[in-house]
Amino acid sequence: MRYVPQRQSFRIVEADADEMTEHYARTLSPAKVEPLVRGRRILVEDRHYSAGPFSIWSGKCHSGMKVTFSEPSDVYVLYIPLSSAMEIDAGRMRLTSDSGALLIGNMSRFEKLTIHENRGHIGIAFDKCAMVSQLSELLDMPILNDIELSATVEMSSPLGSRLAALGNLLWDCFDVEPDDRVSAIAADHLFRAAMVTILESVPHNYSERLARPVSPAMPRNLKRAIEYMVANIAQPMSVADIAREAGTSVRALQAAFQQFKDTTPLSFLRQMRLEGARRALADESNTFAIAEVARAWGFTHMGRFSAVYHEAFGQTPSETARLRGKRRG
The missing domain is CATH 1.10.10.60 (Homeodomain-like)
Known part of the structure; x- marks a missing residue:
């Protein structure tokens, strides 16, 4: 059964640290937000849409900020850069997304997000249950372990350009007047197309099984x-x-x-x-x-x-x- 998403939207402009902390708790995950330069006001623009097990947002951080997660969400995220850079610390791993590299990761592993001045990106979040269900469907088998998925992808690569195109298409489906939006079912299929593209193309602990040839007819x-x-x-x-x-x-x-x-x-x-x-x-x-x-x-x-x-x-x-x-x- 496919879940038909219901849209919710949020918009913030020139939020301070407390307002951004509240915004993260409401849309992604409880977190502490601080400016990169102590005492400086955080200047952020952000538009955020929620659609069932998926969400998508686009924003720009003019001043730079640091986000420390207290309870990271069980979601997988795709960041499509528009400008500047950010880093994600996940245990001993640091992932960097500059203006030429997408970033894909398991947010439940994230500890800190560092967003530099004038960083802009489109972000897409896929609930863990949706990603696990999609992989289970692709493999026709149970998924009993976490999908270990953390990578950066060059925007200039074929995979990077495809994911960027899907992300921009999804954004165009949401960030328009209500009468111009595609149906919830169409949006759901686009989100799932993005998940399949990630699962089939970005290395993870189930990639080898996905790459195996289809078995002949069962005895x-x-x-x-x-x-x-x-x-x-x-x-x-x-x-x-x-x-x-x-x-x-x-x-x-x-x-x-x-x-x-x-x-x-x-x-x-x-x-x-x-x-x-x-x-x-x-x-x-x-x-x-x-x-x-x-x-x-x-x-x-x-x-x-x-x-x-x-x-x-x-x-x-x-x-x-x-x-x-x-x-x-």
Whole structure:
């Protein structure tokens, strides 16, 4: 199910440090904002639009400032430079975006952002749950570890020019009169096109799997195994049970799943159950409690269900259910 975003917008002009601190807390992440030159007033212009799991903004910092994050958000960000430079400190890593380099990173790793005088950029934020879901869809497998994604890309490179073009197109879709904006569904597809471009082109810890060639047609015993899992999704089952119903040995079944699905039979089963539970929790017509949905998809231990759900999707079952409630409202 695709989430249809609802737009919200913010605009600030010539904000001081306290106003910028409030602005960051409202739009991105709680942070302390200070001028680069002590005692100097912060001069910033910024327009910010929020669209469901995505947001986009464009601004210029005339005076320079330092942003120290206290609770970095679980979002991935893309900065498209318009002028001057900024640096991001993330642990022992420092990423620099000057006027010729885009910057892409996991904001939950950010500690400090240093924005120099007359820095201007377009920023795009993708919620972790959206990025994880997109990668899971591309790989057709669960994403159980964080996507380690931090890089700078030259604007003059083919990838840099494509990302800059997508970012500018998205900005043009929002920063216009309401009657001239594209539909929320069209904007959603553009944000997702940007995510796919990043995931397929910027190196990260899942890049090798994405680059593998598409597998040939699945063997019959693997199809039968998956059919058995689907038909008995809520029932407890072992690898031996699945192999027996598929008419093959445990070793052959494990080898088939490794070759064609790049995972184990039980990991594949768990991902099917998680995806099913997520669809049910996100379904606006669903009236069942979270525990009932979990049991219907084969999860009997609520604490464990919540933990593996968060690992797979970057949000808890209750957060998914709350988003469904907001869409109803």
